[in-house]
Amino acid sequence: MGDAGSADDLTQLPRSEFAFPGPLRDRLIRAILDGRKVATTSLALEYEVRHESLPYSGQRSVVVDSDNQPVCVIEITDVVIVPMGEVDFAHVADEGEGHEAVSDRRKGHENYWRSKEMAASLGGVVLVLDDSTAVVLERFRVVERLRSTVN
Numbered sequence: 098m099g100d101a102g103s104a105d106d107l108t109q110l111p112r113s114e115f116a117f118p119g120p121l122r123d124r125l126i127r128a129i130l131d132g133r134k135v136a137t138t139s140l141a142l143e144y145e146v147r148h149e150s151l152p153y154s155g156q157r158s159v160v161v162d163s164d165n166q167p168v169c170v171i172e173i174t175d176v177v178i179v180p181m182g183e184v185d186f187a188h189v190a191d192e193g194e195g196h197e198a199v200s201d202r203r204k205g206h207e208n209y210w211r212s213k214e215m216a217a218s219l220g221g222v223v224l225v226l227d228d229s230t231a232v233v234l235e236r237f238r239v240v241e242r243l244r245s246t247v248n
Contacts, residue, residue, distance in 0.1 A: 107167060107243075111158045117214045118163035125194070126168055129160060129239065134193030140210060141178055141231035146219050152176050152235055159243075167243045175236040182228025191236065 115125040115137065128134035144151050156173045181203065189202040196202035207226050209215065 107159055107170070110170065111156075112165075113158040113160045113171060115160065116209065117212075118165075121209075122163050126160060126162055128193040129171070130169065130242065130244075132239075134191075135238065136188055136191035136193075136234065136236045138184065138188070138192065138206060139233045139235075140224075141233050142222065142224070143219065144233070146222055151178075151233060157240065162244075169239050169243050170241040171237040172240045173235055173237050175234075177234050178231055179234060180228055181226065181230040181232050184232065184234065188234055 114122070115129070116122040125134060141151075143149075152173050154173055154175055157170055158173075159167045160169050160171055162168050184199060184203070186199055189196050189199050192202065194202065194205070196205065210224060210226060
């Protein structure tokens, strides 16, 4: 693995939070650390509502666990924005969540995006989730492990 630098450098990197704190986040982080998860999907709307810049290839961030503790540093290797209906099985498989079909993965993501936590984080924005909904597909690699296990 590459070297992300000193501990001081880690404080300069943005944080990556996969899901909300709890069992889902812990499961996703375990999949990242064991190499099964090398991709993720988010709604383009999340970036707009939060006034955040879209991710970009080469961007590094510190992945944090449910206790907000650093687990690893990842580097984005690819970012594309596509309509939800165009997400293919290769991306689904690389998300490392064990879905056997695109429809299974979509159902799981839609349930997450419709959760109370997501509604609160988006400030009550009404979501339209259909084949034309813009999603951000990211591919990433672990460049430094900061811990070997999660909860």
